[in-house]
Amino acid sequence: MKPSDDxxxxxxxxxxxxxxxxxxxxxxxxxxxxxxVESSRWxxxxxxxxxxxxVFGRRAFxxxxxxxxxxxGLLAGLWHGRSQQRQVQTLLAERYVETVASHQHLP
Amino acid sequence: xxxxxxxxxxxxxxxxxxYAGVFYTTTAPSRAELCCAAPExxxxxxxxxxxxxxxxxxxxxxxAYLAKAKERCRRMMALNASLRAMMAETGEITPEIExxxxxxxxxxxxxxxxxxxxxxxxxxAMAPEEGRRYLTWALDQTLxxxxxxxxVCPLMTQ
Numbered sequence: 221m222k223p224s225d226d227x228x229x230x231x232x233x234x235x236x237x238x239x240x241x242x243x244x245x246x247x248x249x250x251x252x253x254x255x256x257v258e259s260s261r262w263x264x265x266x267x268x269x270x271x272x273x274x275v276f277g278r279r280a281f282x283x284x285x286x287x288x289x290x291x292x293g294l295l296a297g298l299w300h301g302r303s304q305q306r307q308v309q310t311l312l313a314e315r316y317v318e319t320v321a322s323h324q325h326l327p
Numbered sequence: 328x329x330x331x332x333x334x335x336x337x338x339x340x341x342x343x344x345x346y347a348g349v350f351y352t353t354t355a356p357s358r359a360e361l362c363c364a365a366p367e368x369x370x371x372x373x374x375x376x377x378x379x380x381x382x383x384x385x386x387x388x389x390x391a392y393l394a395k396a397k398e399r400c401r402r403m404m405a406l407n408a409s410l411r412a413m414m415a416e417t418g419e420i421t422p423e424i425e426x427x428x429x430x431x432x433x434x435x436x437x438x439x440x441x442x443x444x445x446x447x448x449x450x451x452a453m454a455p456e457e458g459r460r461y462l463t464w465a466l467d468q469t470l471x472x473x474x475x476x477x478x479v480c481p482l483m484t485q
Contacts, residue, residue, distance in 0.1 A: 269328055276330040286338040293342030294349050301353025308357035312370035317468045319367055319393065320445065322400055323438035324469065 365389075375457040384452040392445045399438050406431050442469065 243249070275281045360369040368389060372382050410427040417424070446465045450458035 272328055272331045276334060282330070282334045285334055286341060289338035289342040290345050293345035296342075297346035297349030298353060300346075301350040304350075304354050305357050308354075308361065309370065309374070312360060312366055313374070313468075316367035316371060317465075320389075320396075320465075321442055321469045322396060323403065323435060323442070 375453055375461050377453060377457075381452055381454075385449055388445065388448050388452060392441070395441065396438070399434060399441070403431065403434050403438070406434065 276285075356373060360366050360373065363369045365386075368382075368386055371377065371385065377385060406427060410424060410431065413421070413424050413427065443466075446462055446469075450462040450465075452458075453461055
């Protein structure tokens with residue numbers, strides 16, 4: 221676009237007037253939409269809380285939940301303990317070989 | 328919500344207690360081995376299921392072997408040091424240096440021979456099946472170009 225065209229465009233834009241009036245309930249509409257979004261977010265949290273209260277209200281669920289946590293702890297302890305045990309056994313076996321075959325480690 | 332929180336706190340606390348209990352129990356043998364005077368012998372005892380008499384015999388063999396091995400190591404270090412000094416001084420392979428190299432090779436051979444004798448003696452101190460297993464394991468660990476997984480020397484694959 222040439223500079224002269226740009227000047228003309230500016231002139232046209234400065235002469236341009238909007239005659240349409242704003243809707244009368246624009247402000248109310250904006251606030252209503254904000255309130256709707258917020259209430260849907262709280263509704264989800266309320267739903268989640270209600271679900272928690274419902275399931276934790278059942279004795280069987282609470283027992284299963286606590287049992288599952290204990291089982292998780294048992295399995296994690298077993299897995300970690302066994303891996304630690306294997307590491308120590310390997311270390312001690314290597315130490316035995318190093319002690320008995322020390323001449324093999326000399327330069 | 329409060330019930331969920333209480334159940335979670337109790338559940339997590341019990342899970343941590345279960346974890347600690349099982350971990351402590353599972354690693355108890357290793358802790359016992361590590362705390363004794365000769366952890367490698369404690370390992371040998373557990374790994375090859377030695378009874379008290381076998382432990383006493385293997386411990387005596389181990390102590391006697393180590394005393395002699397220590398002396399051989401000392402001699403080898405001294406030979407290494409003198410060989411290094413001679414080579415640094417002459418910068419060539421002189422007849423004295425060749426003699427020193429032969430002495431080191433002989434000493435290495437002696438160390439190797441004594442080590443295999445020791446393995447055989449220790450294996451005989453164990454129950455027959457465990458002794459065979461020990462000897463196989465010990466040879467796997469110490470024979471050149473053979474690893475625990477029975478793979479060959481890396482140079483052979485190139």
